[in-house]
């Protein structure tokens with residue numbers, strides 16, 4: 001811990017040989033900086049990142065008790081010093097007391113210019129999250145996020161809207177804390193329920209909830225909670241009455257230096273035993289039980305009726321690193337998808353959400369839980385074109401007008417959708433296309449693996465570990481993107497390789513059959529080959545990744561996928577021998 005800054009300004013020195021910057025007129029005091037390392041012991045589940053964040057929330061409550069908390073990953077840093085202020089503007093603006101967090105987009109550095117594996121995630125950060133902003137607010141994505149401390153403590157917002165009826169069209173406003181102006185009439189047709197006591201245990205008065213059962217046995221922590229709530233209020237709350245609001249400038253008052261007792265208490269709250277028999281990780285703080293703790297933590301807040309805000313600044317607010325190596329990227333996507341499956345099989349599945357969540361927000365959260373399961377259909381989709389080439393049977397009996405019209409309509413809709421997304425969000429076509437490609441790559445490798453892993457956890461109780469994303473080391477003199485070309489074998493690569501092999505063999509078989517058949521049906525072939533090719537171009541970045549820099553692929557990869565492709569092809573011949581077999585045998589050169 002750095003010594004807390006003194007209350008008097010400390011001026012720097014003149015420039016000299018050692019110091020090149022003249023700081024004679026600059027106040028060089030540093031804000032309080034504390035490095036915290038929590039206690040970890042064998043036999044105690046440390047609950048990964050969520051556990052780390054909860055330890056931090058508690059120590060900071062005792063040491064500084066800031067009403068707002070910025071959270072960054074270890075591989076992210078501040079890129080725009082004004083970002084915090086932008087976030088605070090939302091929090092302290094009128095109506096800002098309903099905001100639980102302000103999420104900034106994740107931006108990355110050190111990614112290959114081609115963004116081969118869609119690391120920038122442009123569609124997610126510039127289309128989906130921005131769209132969420134029009135609902136109840138974006139999901140929490142784990143980093144670059146300013147929180148309201150009391151929202152993290154599991155309290156409800158001061159006011160909330162409940163959505164009743166089919167699709168949640170009927171709205172009901174509820175006051176969850178003491179109304180400040182009870183006489184004030186609500187405008188509009190919306191019904192008003194004043195103060196509801198005991199509606200839900202969440203909604204009792206804030207002070208009466210300070211039970212050690214919930215937050216643990218630290219008195220200083222309990223005492224800090226109402227203070228944080230008060231400090232987080234709007235400067236001008238209650239439309240003019242300054243009684244409830246926080247006086248202007250009160251956040252700028254210098255803090256008392258820490259005494260030994262405070263430090264001792266801070267150490268107490270990061271001990272292993274502290275969370276025993278409390279609600280930390282269950283209702284309070286970052287929520288345990290999923291490797292994507294971020295989504296769950298944000299979901300719980302939205303579920304209580306809080307809103308969040310998406311804040312995109314002109315200059316990136318924060319920047320971080322992302323894995324540019326194929327294997328690392330697949331493992332990252334695997335972890336995310338596994339987290340989603342965990343959410344799907346838990347009480348955090350959006351079908352159990354409360355009335356305080358908007359209908360479309362529910363749909364969006366439901367999608368977060370279910371998307372890995374769509375990989376089953378995606379896998380079928382990738383093998384179907386090959387199947388039709390092997391059998392000589394096209395997906396439809398013949399290329400009829402009806403089929404072509406449907407195909408045209410679907411293709412047009414897809415293009416229009418893409419156009420809309422691109423025009424609206426300002427991402428490039430390249431970014432969009434990379435995203436499409438990586439969706440298929442992840443969808444045929446990491447997503448089905450996540451479904452299996454998730455089922456294993458649910459059925460057999462096998463725990464899922466949080467494998468850290470490999471952080472690239474840039475200190476060597478190698479060239480910038482050496483990581484990109486590194487080929488590290490992973491089991492996740494088997495299905496996409498199999499898909500590629502099967503489709504390529506299928507194209508060859510299809511072409512051969514048509515060439516040697518008595519009445520070649522070229523239109524059928526073109527149809528079939530087109531869909532196979534469509535699958536293959538999606539997998540192109542993946543194929544490139546396998547090649548490494550010099551086109552070296554571990555032999556095992558070829559052996560296994562070759563084996564699998566042959567088995568599948570043979571199986572097919574056994575199940576239904578191609579009808580044109582005789583023609584092959586009969587064929588003779590003239």
Ligand SMILES: O=c1ccn([C@@H]2O[C@H](COP(=O)(O)OP(=O)(O)O[C@H]3O[C@H](CO)[C@@H](O)[C@H](O)[C@H]3O)[C@@H](O)[C@H]2O)c(=O)[nH]1
Nearest residue numbers: 048049052073074075141142143291292294332466468469
């Ligand atoms: O036991 C653990 C494991 C991870 N972390 C932290 O978790 C963060 C994210 O880990 P990283 O390996 O960088 O994973 P990413 O895939 O880059 O992270 C994304 O996905 C995670 C959820 O899977 C979120 O928690 C992150 O915020 C989000 O950036 C890092 O800051 C780590 O310090 C811990 O504190 N303790």
Ligand SMILES: [Mn+2]
Nearest residue numbers: 073075321469
């Ligand atoms: Mn990371």
